[in-house]
Amino acid sequence: AQDRVFFFSVDHAVGAPDGVQKPMLAVNGMSPGPTIEVNQNDRIIVHVTNHLENATSIHWHGLYQNGTNFYDGTSAITECGIPPGQTLTYNFTLGEFSGTTWWHAPYWHMLRRFHSVHGCSELVDSYLSPSGIDGTPGDEPVPDSGLLNGLGQWGQGGGYFDFTLNPNTTYRLRLINTGSFASIRFSIDNHPLTIIEADGTLVEPYTVSGVTLAVAQRYSVLIRTNQTQADGIFWMRTEIQTDMFTYDQPGQNTDIRGIIRYSNAPNPSAMPTAQDDPGPGVKNITDMDTARLIPAVQDVPLNRTRAYTVNVALENTSSGDFRAFFNGTSWEPLTGTSTLLSVRNAPTTFAPEGSSLNGDQFIITEDSIQTVDLIINNLDDGDHPFHLHGHKPYIMGTAPGRYVGQALNTKNPLRRDTMVIPAYNWMVLRFVTDNPGVWAFHCHIAWHMEAGLLMQINSLPSVAATLPFPQDILSQCGVPS
Numbered sequence: 001a002q003d004r005v006f007f008f009s010v011d012h013a014v015g016a017p018d019g020v021q022k023p024m025l026a027v028n029g030m031s032p033g034p035t036i037e038v039n040q041n042d043r044i045i046v047h048v049t050n051h052l053e054n055a056t057s058i059h060w061h062g063l064y065q066n067g068t069n070f071y072d073g074t075s076a077i078t079e080c081g082i083p084p085g086q087t088l089t090y091n092f093t094l095g096e097f098s099g100t101t102w103w104h105a106p107y108w109h110m111l112r113r114f115h116s117v118h119g120c121s122e123l124v125d126s127y128l129s130p131s132g133i134d135g136t137p138g139d140e141p142v143p144d145s146g147l148l149n150g151l152g153q154w155g156q157g158g159g160y161f162d163f164t165l166n167p168n169t170t171y172r173l174r175l176i177n178t179g180s181f182a183s184i185r186f187s188i189d190n191h192p193l194t195i196i197e198a199d200g201t202l203v204e205p206y207t208v209s210g211v212t213l214a215v216a217q218r219y220s221v222l223i224r225t226n227q228t229q230a231d232g233i234f235w236m237r238t239e240i241q242t243d244m245f246t247y248d249q250p251g252q253n254t255d256i257r258g259i260i261r262y263s264n265a266p267n268p269s270a271m272p273t274a275q276d277d278p279g280p281g282v283k284n285i286t287d288m289d290t291a292r293l294i295p296a297v298q299d300v301p302l303n304r305t306r307a308y309t310v311n312v313a314l315e316n317t318s319s320g321d322f323r324a325f326f327n328g329t330s331w332e333p334l335t336g337t338s339t340l341l342s343v344r345n346a347p348t349t350f351a352p353e354g355s356s357l358n359g360d361q362f363i364i365t366e367d368s369i370q371t372v373d374l375i376i377n378n379l380d381d382g383d384h385p386f387h388l389h390g391h392k393p394y395i396m397g398t399a400p401g402r403y404v405g406q407a408l409n410t411k412n413p414l415r416r417d418t419m420v421i422p423a424y425n426w427m428v429l430r431f432v433t434d435n436p437g438v439w440a441f442h443c444h445i446a447w448h449m450e451a452g453l454l455m456q457i458n459s460l461p462s463v464a465a466t467l468p469f470p471q472d473i474l475s476q477c478g479v480p481s
């Protein structure tokens with residue numbers, strides 16, 4: 001084990017990643033930001049300096065932060081944000097996590113688009129990220145185009161990210177949808193993709209022609225560079241799923257491409273020729289069906305000791321605002337304090353056990369270790385990619401309609417931290433409240449989080465109150481040393 005030390009400078013930048021110049025946010029001048037590559041028992045130390053005019057923070061998506069909830073990076077929940085001009089040092093370990101994940105700023109700062117963290121060595125990385133987002137009040141802004149490893153195409157402009165790969169070699173691509181809204185289908189002409197990992201869970205190898213990733217989901221896929229097409233040059237395709245949009249953007253490009261070149265290609269700088277054909281290599285192979293992702297190692301959940309039902313709805317309110325609700329509550333971030341600070345000041349702030357409301361905050365509190373089923377009924381006409389911080393819940397079941405006691409998969413449910421609940425479907429998520437602190441559960445679509453689709457799990461508050469809070473975290477919220 002070793003210490004891995006990083007310095008992140010968060011600042012404005014100007015770039016034209018898809019050919020259109022636009023203001024961007026960057027870390028160390030880079031977008032996508034720097035990759036963190038660490039081994040399982042390493043300590044990750046990141047000195048984050050905020051050069052923006054508003055407070056910000058960095059969330060380490062998918063990590064457990066066991067004993068370090070204050071470094072989860074969720075402004076208004078676990079910290080108050082790094083003030084402009086200041087530095088916060090995050091210091092944590094991967095814990096039980098291994099696999100592919102990423103880091104980003106919370107969306108309620110609208111600071112994002114820098115990516116990645118992964119837990120072990122690999123051959124090739126790939127980060128996907130829609131860009132070109134412009135806000136239209138009252139409606140969900142749809143992307144104009146997307147980026148594959150920081151490059152995309154719009155109109156006549158932009159560029160193609162490319163990999164040069166050796167022939168007859170197996171490569172692992174780590175796919176991350178780092179976008180704000182749309183799901184993406186990733187494929188490579190002629191090359192089947194063998195999925196081996198979903199959000200850090202190893203799955204039985206499953207070969208598909210394309211992988212669909214909702215926002216914040218990750219997959220590792222293996223590809224074999226054994227195709228015999230003479231020019232040895234192939235499209236990588238990132239297709240934005242437009243069924244999520246209520247309108248199309250004029251000039252929108254939903255077919256973002258990159259290039260794979262075999263190192264023995266006769267003309268290595270040629271463009272791919274199979275313009276619109278996925279190619280014979282993937283004929284008769286179907287797209288990924290998430291129901292067919294089976295954990296490679298069986299992991300049997302404990303029996304539930306507690307259950308909560310939450311209904312999800314999105315509405316235009318009478319005042320004309322677009323708001324999103326968990327059981328009728330729509331979250332608004334606290335300012336100048338955090339939920340965790342309330343817990344530290346008074347561990348019994350929220351009801352000792354059960355769900356409670358604190359202003360706009362819907363909070364489930366368990367001050368003993370419980371195995372909780374979160375029963376979610378998505379009553380909305382859209383699909384939502386939900387993410388639970390600090391845990392990797394078991395997906396116990398999902399189907400159309402509302403949950404009324406249908407049988408659950410207690411034998412080999414998949415665990416992952418980001419799962420899509422389709423429109424008008426239910427899903428049951430099971431997790432254990434053994435990780436002290438306050439954990440967000442939210443839709444990872446930026447606009448839905450901003451519209452309030454976030455609730456919190458307050459686990460073991462009497463333990464969380466005694467965690468060794470760093471003074472920097474307290475000072476952010478105005479607590480003197």
Ligand code: C2O
Nearest residue numbers: 059061216387440
């Ligand atoms: Cu990717 Cu709340 O986070």
